[in-house]
Amino acid sequence: MKNTSFLRSSKNRLILLFSLAAAAAVLIIILYLRNDEPGKDETVLNDTLKKTAQNKDTNDSKTNFDVSIDSIFYNFGIKKEWITTEKKTSKAEWFTKSVLIPKDVTSAEINLDISTYLNESGLDTKVTEDILSKNINIYINNPDSSKKLPAAIIQVIHSDKVIRETGVIAIILDKVNDFTPEEIDKIIITKNEFS
Numbered sequence: 001m002k003n004t005s006f007l008r009s010s011k012n013r014l015i016l017l018f019s020l021a022a023a024a025a026v027l028i029i030i031l032y033l034r035n036d037e038p039g040k041d042e043t044v045l046n047d048t049l050k051k052t053a054q055n056k057d058t059n060d061s062k063t064n065f066d067v068s069i070d071s072i073f074y075n076f077g078i079k080k081e082w083i084t085t086e087k088k089t090s091k092a093e094w095f096t097k098s099v100l101i102p103k104d105v106t107s108a109e110i111n112l113d114i115s116t117y118l119n120e121s122g123l124d125t126k127v128t129e130d131i132l133s134k135n136i137n138i139y140i141n142n143p144d145s146s147k148k149l150p151a152a153i154i155q156v157i158h159s160d161k162v163i164r165e166t167g168v169i170a171i172i173l174d175k176v177n178d179f180t181p182e183e184i185d186k187i188i189i190t191k192n193e194f195s
Helices: 001-008 008-034 038-077 107-120 180-190
Strands: 083-087 094-101 125-128 136-140 152-158
Touching: 038 083, 038 094, 038 107, 038 152, 107 125, 107 136, 107 152
Parallel strands: 094 152
Antiparallel strands: 083 094, 125 136, 136 152
């Protein structure tokens, strides 16, 4: 009831109206002085956020490729100690990776898995192989065509110094009497190895 009696007086209404108009004028002046160009701060902020997001995405993708390629090597029984990674070298933009593999692992299988993964990720590769040693170099083309260096280089090198731990599989034959002696000899004598 006190509020309605306060607004009934014309003098009080004029004071309240001028107070609100003065507060609005002060706010407009502050906003005008703070921003010479309306929306400029928002544009600068949006541009900064976009650049930060792009840099973060690029750095994340570099890290993801590095980790994913390492996991492909782990699938072949390659140990972490045999993989050497150098970030931002004079040879490549993202990283250079040198991997020692045992002689019993074929570099063609590794090349197939890595090239398939990179092609599915939208990156082009170029692979060179030394015919005598069977060592391969995988060059990942830079997505930024203005860069002269490749994005990454992966060197896969065969070495006698590294030996992977392989699993042993035992075959248990049930109902041996159902097999001929030649079939049993063929199964027992076989020396097939798979990676």
